Amino acid sequence: MPFVQIYLGHHLSAENKKDISLSVHQSLQEHFNIPADDYFQVIHTMQPGDILYPASYFNVPHTDNLLYIRITARAGRTVEQKKALYKSIASRIGASTPVSGDDVVIILLENDLAGWSFGGGVAQMVE
Secondary structure, eight states: OOEEEEEEETTSOHHHHHHHHHHHHHHHHHHHOOOTTOOEEEEEEEOTTSSOOOSEETTEEOOTTOEEEEEEEESOOOHHHHHHHHHHHHHHHHHHSSSOGGGEEEEEEEEOGGGOOOSTTOOGGGO
C-alpha cells in the first residue's frame, strides 16, 4: 500500500519517467513484498529552479538530474529491508535512465493501517 511521489526535472523524457516509476515499484515489490497491483504513484515534473539541493551531501555528489522520491508506507519494515529498498531503487534508476544513483534522494514516511483510505471514504485496512 505504498503511496509514491516522485519529484523530477522537466528535462527527463516520458520514457525516463516510466522507467523511474517502474524502478520504484519493482523495488517495492521485491523488498517490501507489495502486490503488483498496489501501484499508486504521482510524478511531479518540476521547472528549473524548483528542485533545490547542495552540490554534495554526505560526500555524495548531486547534479541537475537530482530527483526526490517520497514513499509513504505502512510501518513495520526492518532497517535491512529499508536499506535494500533504497539501494535497489537507486541501482535500477541508474541502470535504466540518465539519472545516476547518486542523484536519487529517497524519503520514507511510515504510518499505521488506519492512515489509509482507498476510496469511498472507508478505512479499508481496519474495517
